[in-house]
Amino acid sequence: MRHLMSPLDFTVEEIDKLLDLASDIEAHPDKYAHACEGKKLATLFYEPSTRTRLSHEAAMLNLGGSVLGFSSAASSSATKGETVADTIRMISCFADICAMRHPKEGAALVASEYSSIPVINAGDGGHQHPTQTLTDLMTIRSLKGRLDHMKIGLCGDLKFGRTVHSLIHALVRYPGIEFVLISPEELRLPSYMRQDVLDKNNIPYEEVVRMEDALPELDLLYMTRVQKERFFNEEDYVRMKDFYILDAQKMELAKSDMLVLHPLPRVNEIAVEVDKDPRAAYFKQVQYGVYARMALILTLLNIEV
Amino acid sequence: MVENTLSVGRISEGFVLDHIEAGKSMEIYKYLNLDKLDCCVAIIKNARSGKMGKKDIMKIECPIDFMDLDILGFIDHNITVNIIKDQKIVEKKALHLPKQICNVIRCKNPRCITSIEHGLSHIFVLTDPETETYRCKYCEEKYDGRLRSKKIKAK
Numbered sequence: 001m002r003h004l005m006s007p008l009d010f011t012v013e014e015i016d017k018l019l020d021l022a023s024d025i026e027a028h029p030d031k032y033a034h035a036c037e038g039k040k041l042a043t044l045f046y047e048p049s050t051r052t053r054l055s056h057e058a059a060m061l062n063l064g065g066s067v068l069g070f071s072s073a074a075s076s077s078a079t080k081g082e083t084v085a086d087t088i089r090m091i092s093c094f095a096d097i098c099a100m101r102h103p104k105e106g107a108a109l110v111a112s113e114y115s116s117i118p119v120i121n122a123g124d125g126g127h128q129h130p131t132q133t134l135t136d137l138m139t140i141r142s143l144k145g146r147l148d149h150m151k152i153g154l155c156g157d158l159k160f161g162r163t164v165h166s167l168i169h170a171l172v173r174y175p176g177i178e179f180v181l182i183s184p185e186e187l188r189l190p191s192y193m194r195q196d197v198l199d200k201n202n203i204p205y206e207e208v209v210r211m212e213d214a215l216p217e218l219d220l221l222y223m224t225r226v227q228k229e230r231f232f233n234e235e236d237y238v239r240m241k242d243f244y245i246l247d248a249q250k251m252e253l254a255k256s257d258m259l260v261l262h263p264l265p266r267v268n269e270i271a272v273e274v275d276k277d278p279r280a281a282y283f284k285q286v287q288y289g290v291y292a293r294m295a296l297i298l299t300l301l302n303i304e305v
Numbered sequence: 306m307v308e309n310t311l312s313v314g315r316i317s318e319g320f321v322l323d324h325i326e327a328g329k330s331m332e333i334y335k336y337l338n339l340d341k342l343d344c345c346v347a348i349i350k351n352a353r354s355g356k357m358g359k360k361d362i363m364k365i366e367c368p369i370d371f372m373d374l375d376i377l378g379f380i381d382h383n384i385t386v387n388i389i390k391d392q393k394i395v396e397k398k399a400l401h402l403p404k405q406i407c408n409v410i411r412c413k414n415p416r417c418i419t420s421i422e423h424g425l426s427h428i429f430v431l432t433d434p435e436t437e438t439y440r441c442k443y444c445e446e447k448y449d450g451r452l453r454s455k456k457i458k459a460k
Contacts, residue, residue: 104418104444105417105446110443196433
């Protein structure tokens with residue numbers, strides 16, 4: 001039995017196979033409409049989420065399965081002091097697969113150690129968010145036709161942004177990848193990511209503060225939100241939150257085929273006027289996320305169609 | 306007795322741990338749980354050493370299958386472990402960095418699941434043998450090296 005804790009749990013070949021399956025689902029949704037009939041997905045969300053929970057649930061419903069679960073710790077037995085280990089042993093009796101989001105790092109890994117059903121890590125604090133990475137890879141591959149030979153700008157909160165860290169881990173495995181790290185000094189990519197991941201894999205990268213300096217060369221711009229919940233000091237958050245705003249004027253500096261991705265929710269970092277730009281891919285990204293999660297559920301349940 | 310020397314008798318079965326960084330022996334005593342053992346332990350602190358200047362030495366009289374050498378390897382793999390039987394050194398054991406250690410050090414990351422679920426073991430995994438980096442199995446927080454030898458931390 002396999003679980004998904006980190007994007008690196010799958011080899012490049014396994015990711016390619018999963019994305020091929022996701023593309024086939026996109027092209028022939030009817031073929032998969034009953035693939036999970038009689039199967040149940042439990043969504044165990046100990047902290048609020050809109051996209052990730054609904055995307056997992058939509059994925060299972062699209063496959064003909066059903067869903068059950070809870071959407072906050074307050075409506076679970078966690079309030080009574082039940083451990084993750086006990087909860088997952090109980091859920092294993094009710095469902096065939098589960099997706100878990102928890103504010104504490106490593107919670108999903110604990111669940112996987114006690115579970116008799118596959119566990120999908122749907123976000124564990126600031127640590128990992130592998131289904132977002134699958135979504136990002138699916139979006140890039142579908143719209144660019146490749147995952148290699150690209151100059152990728154990562155912009156915003158590169159310090160606490162788990163989606164950025166996971167995406168870097170996943171992309172350094174492909175040839176010809178270059179990064180431009182766009183962030184204020186306070187939100188730079190942590191040194192362990194620069195040294196242990198980028199330097200170790202001989203990945204070329206540069207760090208810039210001004211977005212405008214990087215835009216003309218990029219094939220892809222991955223925007224992130226400055227997350228209020230990661231700051232201990234409100235003053236620092238207020239100073240940082242509007243540091244980058246991508247608007248129509250800045251988009252004029254970019255290549256005609258540069259893609260703009262964002263894990264969402266966005267706040268101010270992408271002006272609404274950019275939404276109608278054909279290069280804005282962040283809402284398509286949400287749709288690709290459903291296909292990627294459908295492919296993941298089928299893969300973890302070993303269902304072939 | 307020769308001036309400025311201290312004699313500690315031989316042990317019949319057990320270990321002599323030599324080349325311990327000066328001042329570390331009490332921590333080793335603690336992490337090997339020797340306080341819970343009903344056995345004879347001699348700790349020599351700040352002994353003169355040609356190689357190290359000062360060093361600690363420990364003599365532990367206990368059955369030889371009793372010792373968790375993984376913990377010693379984690380604290381300082383440069384320690385020399387002499388295995389004693391019938392008052393003689395029968396083997397010199399090389400220490401290695403253990404692949405993982407369980408409940409020796411605790412994860413300090415307040416965002417880690419181990420910070421709220423107290424029944425969980427604190428497991429650290431060797432993620433990079435070259436830099437001797439250990440990370441929490443659950444949250445991947447790097448161990449700050451407080452327990453480990455200064456020589457190792459300086460790497």
